[in-house]
Amino acid sequence: xxxxxxxxxDIEQIGDVxxxxxxxxxxxxxxxxxxxxxxxxxxxxxxxxxxxxxxxxNVEYLSSAALGKLITMDKKMKAAKGKLRLCSVRPxxxxxxxxxxxxxxxxMHDDLDAALQGL
Amino acid sequence: MPWxxxxxxxxxxxxxxxxxxxxxMIAALERLEYTERDVxxxxxxxxxxVVNAMKHGNGMDPxxxxxxxxxxxxxxxxxxxxxxxxxxxPGSIPDPTADENLDKPSGRGIMLMRAFxxxxxxxxxxxxxxxxxxxxxxxxxxAGSSL
Numbered sequence: 001x002x003x004x005x006x007x008x009x010d011i012e013q014i015g016d017v018x019x020x021x022x023x024x025x026x027x028x029x030x031x032x033x034x035x036x037x038x039x040x041x042x043x044x045x046x047x048x049x050x051x052x053x054x055x056x057x058n059v060e061y062l063s064s065a066a067l068g069k070l071i072t073m074d075k076k077m078k079a080a081k082g083k084l085r086l087c088s089v090r091p092x093x094x095x096x097x098x099x100x101x102x103x104x105x106x107x108m109h110d111d112l113d114a115a116l117q118g119l
Numbered sequence: 120m121p122w123x124x125x126x127x128x129x130x131x132x133x134x135x136x137x138x139x140x141x142x143x144m145i146a147a148l149e150r151l152e153y154t155e156r157d158v159x160x161x162x163x164x165x166x167x168x169v170v171n172a173m174k175h176g177n178g179m180d181p182x183x184x185x186x187x188x189x190x191x192x193x194x195x196x197x198x199x200x201x202x203x204x205x206x207x208x209p210g211s212i213p214d215p216t217a218d219e220n221l222d223k224p225s226g227r228g229i230m231l232m233r234a235f236x237x238x239x240x241x242x243x244x245x246x247x248x249x250x251x252x253x254x255x256x257x258x259x260x261x262a263g264s265s266l
Contacts, residue, residue: 064231
């Protein structure tokens, strides 16, 4: 995985699905977002993962710059004919997705079990 | 009623420099027992406004400063962020929720500021924004405004 510094994403493999859980509570800092983005993109660009679930369990704050990285990740997964899902997004964070209508772009699920269904 | 917390600081256009200022502002809200929702809103809007000022206003020029002002009392948290750039027209930002813009990686900061803060007002030049969060008050959906 492209690191660029301290690991920001915990990876768990469940069958052929890669579960990537964000470590940071606040995904706000631009430098941090850049590192997180690189680590996320590495899953598809470098490691060729085809099924990825992004787990937001730990995430309490998310800025628009982070949304941008998620959009780019979604594009990369689609280009690689892979599948990307998001899960365990807190209500306040879900509001951010809903306000920006990105809840229509991403496949979002209440929890990891729901996200794994049919993947 | 006098402001409980009031300060104005200048930071260079490096994003990390503003975080201690932002944390001080948020700590003031927490001391005054603003709700978690209010604190969430203020923290997010502040981050968006400060990053916009540094990145888009000042072009990440470390020689340019961002002025961050904060006034907080038990009912209202008011933030003023000003950059040294040429300014812009807030109305010129494309709607990020339009179908053709949905997959663009940027352009959502101001929308989020307006969605979470009770007041978001730009000066005529567009290099200064004033935001207010009123304790416990839901945000009304309004069109953007400028001073």
